[in-house]
Amino acid sequence: xxxxxxxxxxxxxxxxxxxxxxxxxxxxxxxxxxxxxxxxxxxxxxxxxxxxxxxxxxxxxxxxxxxxxxxxxxxxxxxxxxxxxxxxxxxxxxxxxxxxxxxxxxxxxxxxxxxxxxxxxxxxxxxxxxxxxxxxxxxxxxxxxxxxxxxxxxxxxxxxxxxxxxxxxxxxxxxxxxxxxxxxxxxxxxxxxxxxxxxxxxxxxxxxxxxxxxxxxxxxxxxxxxxxxxxxxxxxxxxxxxxxxxxxxxxxxxxxxxxxxxxxxxxxxxxxxxxxxxxxxxxxxxxxxxxxxxxxxxxxxxxxxxxxxxxxxxxxxxxxxxxxxxxxxxxxxxx
Amino acid sequence: xxxxxxxxxxxxxxxxxxxxxxxxxxxxxxxxxxxxxxxxxxxxxxxxxxxxxxxxxxxxxxxxxxxxxxxxxxxxxxxxxxxxxxxxxxxxxxxxxxxxxxxxxxxxxxxxxxxxxxxxxxxxxxxxxxxxxxxxxxxxxxxxxxxxxxxxxxxxxxxxxxxxxxxxxxxxxxxxxxxxxxxxxxxxxxxxxxxxxxxxxxxxxxxxxxxxxxxxxxxxxxxxxxxxxxxxxxxxxxxxxxxxxxxxxxxxxxxxxxxxxxxxxxxxxxxxxxxxxxxxxxxxxxxxxxxxxxxxxxxxxxxxxxxxxxxxxxxxxxxxxxxxxxxxxxxxxxx
DNA sequence: GCTTTGTTTGTAACTAGTTACAGAAACTAG
DNA sequence: CTAGTTTCTGTAACTAGTTACAAACAAAGC
Numbered sequence: 001x002x003x004x005x006x007x008x009x010x011x012x013x014x015x016x017x018x019x020x021x022x023x024x025x026x027x028x029x030x031x032x033x034x035x036x037x038x039x040x041x042x043x044x045x046x047x048x049x050x051x052x053x054x055x056x057x058x059x060x061x062x063x064x065x066x067x068x069x070x071x072x073x074x075x076x077x078x079x080x081x082x083x084x085x086x087x088x089x090x091x092x093x094x095x096x097x098x099x100x101x102x103x104x105x106x107x108x109x110x111x112x113x114x115x116x117x118x119x120x121x122x123x124x125x126x127x128x129x130x131x132x133x134x135x136x137x138x139x140x141x142x143x144x145x146x147x148x149x150x151x152x153x154x155x156x157x158x159x160x161x162x163x164x165x166x167x168x169x170x171x172x173x174x175x176x177x178x179x180x181x182x183x184x185x186x187x188x189x190x191x192x193x194x195x196x197x198x199x200x201x202x203x204x205x206x207x208x209x210x211x212x213x214x215x216x217x218x219x220x221x222x223x224x225x226x227x228x229x230x231x232x233x234x235x236x237x238x239x240x241x242x243x244x245x246x247x248x249x250x251x252x253x254x255x256x257x258x259x260x261x262x263x264x265x266x267x268x269x270x271x272x273x274x275x276x277x278x279x280x281x282x283x284x285x286x287x288x289x290x291x292x293x294x295x296x297x298x299x300x301x302x303x304x305x306x307x308x309x310x311x312x313x314x315x316x317x318x319x320x321x322x323x324x325x326x327x328x329x330x331x332x333x334x335x
Numbered sequence: 336x337x338x339x340x341x342x343x344x345x346x347x348x349x350x351x352x353x354x355x356x357x358x359x360x361x362x363x364x365x366x367x368x369x370x371x372x373x374x375x376x377x378x379x380x381x382x383x384x385x386x387x388x389x390x391x392x393x394x395x396x397x398x399x400x401x402x403x404x405x406x407x408x409x410x411x412x413x414x415x416x417x418x419x420x421x422x423x424x425x426x427x428x429x430x431x432x433x434x435x436x437x438x439x440x441x442x443x444x445x446x447x448x449x450x451x452x453x454x455x456x457x458x459x460x461x462x463x464x465x466x467x468x469x470x471x472x473x474x475x476x477x478x479x480x481x482x483x484x485x486x487x488x489x490x491x492x493x494x495x496x497x498x499x500x501x502x503x504x505x506x507x508x509x510x511x512x513x514x515x516x517x518x519x520x521x522x523x524x525x526x527x528x529x530x531x532x533x534x535x536x537x538x539x540x541x542x543x544x545x546x547x548x549x550x551x552x553x554x555x556x557x558x559x560x561x562x563x564x565x566x567x568x569x570x571x572x573x574x575x576x577x578x579x580x581x582x583x584x585x586x587x588x589x590x591x592x593x594x595x596x597x598x599x600x601x602x603x604x605x606x607x608x609x610x611x612x613x614x615x616x617x618x619x620x621x622x623x624x625x626x627x628x629x630x631x632x633x634x635x636x637x638x639x640x641x642x643x644x645x646x647x648x649x650x651x652x653x654x655x656x657x658x659x660x661x662x663x664x665x666x667x668x669x670x
Numbered sequence: 671g672c673t674t675t676g677t678t679t680g681t682a683a684c685t686a687g688t689t690a691c692a693g694a695a696a697c698t699a700g
Numbered sequence: 701c702t703a704g705t706t707t708c709t710g711t712a713a714c715t716a717g718t719t720a721c722a723a724a725c726a727a728a729g730c
Binding site: 001002003004046048049050051052053055056061063071072077080081084087088091092093094095096097098105108109111112113114115116117135138139140256259260263282283285286287 | 336337338339381383384385386387388390391396398406407412415416419422423426427428429430431432433440443444446447448449450451452470473474475591594595598617618620621622
Binding site for chain 2: 677678679680681682684685686687
């Protein structure tokens, strides 16, 4: 095992002090002759500076911490690509952790990020870490919370979110425009974003004279619960005397499961039932699924910039959703 | 901006030396009374140890570096989930970088990983970093190369790969079993894994009396080139007097594009042409696409374990692919 | 009561860098 | 040729921890 060269080895090899080597590396007043000798020594010894030591002195690391709830969602993937883009442009790296939707892991991983003295923290979870993120913000670590509602962003944190009410409204207007009137909703839980989407949908539907009963919304926490939820919605629609002609899914995470539940029952989309869901994905075109797209890559870029640019006060950014109309709601095709 | 508490602050607050605090934190001989006082001080000052400083002393960081060629592929996503699982189990984090298939970024990011003194490095690229990874291995940093062929793993590195020849063979046998005889191949380039898959396919096809001409293989580096490649294959098949009845895609990255190219031409799958591709993905079931699956999550777990367990000699692990038969090759459905 | 042994604690040196300050060399001006 | 200024370089202190070694202390044995 070969020991790594330190700045001291380089200094000795070039016949100068470590201070001079440091100046050559970071830009300071050094003669051209000395500079040349130092760079030659660096090359000869294959010296790679230790970012940890630099971080100790600077009081923080150069990496950006990212804690993701659920790495399997394409939304988060694009988000990370955006963050990574900013990181790469700043000679920085992304330190990633996936909580698998488990609160204990989230707490541990945010703590580890804090221990790593990340330059900034981007969190898509924040269920149980408000105390720590607040303190990190006080300690000068920019913290960004993503995908949670603006409403419940912890103090001191930047917030990046989608206009969830508008997302619901877009769904409502589109479905009504496609002649649908009996709508069922599959939602993923009690997170604010989910509630806001449903609320936006309900309000817009009501404005169009299409009330959405409380029991036309089913919560499915996991993919396993989706099939049962869809069943219940179908039955309730029939019981109500208005068989379902549309299903809305308020989370991209459950799109596959809802789609599978419908096709497994031999339900034709959009023949029998229209289908809209959240978050665009590569296969949506092939499948003709109409979606509400989030600008996830842009959200990632912005999150990265907030960490790098460190604006003074807390920033709140709300992004607009867009509807990508395909065929799953029985859209009229252009002639 | 509140300054963070250091081990010195804790020591002063508890009325002991920093050495004693360190002993309490890391386990050493300390009286129960002292231990209690130290923990109380830690809680009172909300002390969070600095992992950078620890890393400086230990000579390495506790994080695992991962450099990915293309974060958009589901294969890599599962891989990262596997690595992250091992990291979380070891109170470690994943340091992620996405090269976007650009060699300059790859070089810079592997260098940054080295500067960060990652505990180990997992690379899915390794086109231009052989020199550095070899040196990192010499310096005691376990390096794992994934998804490249066993054949060209740089010296000193662990290697995790798929049996690509077997993957090609599985495709050949399956297609022949479904009665297909005129096959076209879309490959993504000159990487060894791609070449081995095509070679495995060709050999197995030859054994079955079904030769695969050189010009029945088209290379498409990007998604944009896929449509043209498919056209060429179609034309050549017709010119040869044996119109294509199957298309093989040797990379999961281009599955969407190949599928789109076929449907855009009104080609029925499997009615007109059978379709097999690499890597399983969530929507494959809904679309009925037959695939060769890689155990990507397991590969990630193993990669993480190689980093954490640091076996002495270089380890070579070859995983077996499995065929997941659905309907895209005109498979006979069970009665 | 004194020595021996074992346990607990503190001092100081160490990790690999950065930087304030002081001193030396070189350059310009009188 | 000296004084003043500028430019370059080295010394030493600093970042936040860990740990080898020595000292202090208490308990047990003689």
